[in-house]
Amino acid sequence: MGCPFLKETRTRNCRAMPARRGIVCEATAAATDKCLTAAHATCPVLAERNVSPSPTGRCPLLDETLVQYCAAAQTPKYIPFSQSQITRCGSSAHRYCEMYLSLARPSLDRPDAVANIDGIDLPERLSYTPNHLWLDVEEDGMCHIGVDGLLASVLAQVDRVHFITVRGTCRPSAVISAHGVDWPVTFPKTVLLERPNLYLRADPGRLLRDCYRTGWLFEGWELPADNGRDAGLMRGARAAAWMRAEVQRLNERVHRLAGTRHAGVFALAGDGGSLAPGFASALSRDEILEVLHEFFSPQRGWMHE
Ligand code: SF4
Incomplete structure (x- = not known):
């Protein structure tokens, strides 16, 4: 059983950007986001890189990654879904996490x-x-x-x-x-x-x-x-x-x-x-x-x- 503060989301990267920085996807953004609609054909980066727009409506330079993060942290750090399985956040070992113990007060809810x-x-x-x-x-x-x-x-x-x-x-x-x-x-x-x-x-x-x-x-x-x-x-x-x-x-x-x-x-x-x-x-x-x-x-x- 993983930590209750461990949450999932998706981040997006543009492969054309020199520094890849994941941007958290908003659930409501899909319909209007330029990268996810036919409007990506107007992006100057595609022309610059000589990349053809995709008929699917989704930019071919867009990468999406499933990530997890700690909702209890002030500045969340996004890590790929597969890696969280080998940290204490993704297993019962979360009961030794400083942040979990101070926020969840598990001894009051489910005493060992x-x-x-x-x-x-x-x-x-x-x-x-x-x-x-x-x-x-x-x-x-x-x-x-x-x-x-x-x-x-x-x-x-x-x-x-x-x-x-x-x-x-x-x-x-x-x-x-x-x-x-x-x-x-x-x-x-x-x-x-x-x-x-x-x-x-x-x-x-x-x-x-x-x-x-x-x-x-x-x-x-x-x-x-x-x-x-x-x-x-x-x-x-x-x-x-x-x-x-x-x-x-x-x-x-x-x-x-x-x-x-x-x-x-x-x-x-x-x-x-x-x-x-x-x-x-x-x-x-x-x-x-x-x-x-x-x-x-x-x-x-x-x-x-
Ligand atoms: S850092 Fe601690 S509180 Fe946050 S998800 Fe991982 S185990 Fe839970």
Whole structure:
């Protein structure tokens, strides 16, 4: 299903013009337009080029193209119909478009099914890697990758996102700088990477604030050769059970860390049970690295292959 803001129209070009610039066809113009009626015979360009007028009534130098454009954009850019099929506008991937999300507010109309596992959101349509990244694959193979709710909850704030891979066949990788630590995140499967989310350079906070939508990290295409190799990807009930175990294990890990330090240093909930979002800010640099290595290391994904 394509984006509701994606519209179709026709543009016209005169082949005799040195700079081809598509002019949008008005539906009502056909009857009076000189290029589309017998009046084209009087056009001086035809005589200049020694081209005979057409008996069909339509100028032989006229080209018409079916194009699509974004009705939400202030200055629409017309692209040939065939190309829109390979952009996110023509597929369900439009749900990651900045403009679509800000104008359509889809979460209010058709909320995605989201499980909540001990305070961590887990959208059910996504697949998850053991190192806490998510993957969303469309019917046509276009995919998006981001960090999951647990990593977002642990860090809660991020200073910078640096993209290591930006294009080509690779395991998409980035470095997240947060709480004085530079942490590499690598998707364990090879994909054909189309582009990283460059908006994160200007506003890295959305990586965690809106980790399942505008905070996506990479856009690309799933490789057919990788079908069947899931690199430990989990979905549905399996993902929910795994996340429950991860949250519990993380709680226990941080309580063990807390046991080695003064009471009250950690931002734990009042009942002593669950971790408060952003608890990483209460850890030392070495402790953050220990937790990140144990739960979010790229090796956790590769070990499943
Ligand atoms: S640019 Fe965004 S809002 Fe516009 S048609 Fe494409 S997906 Fe929709």
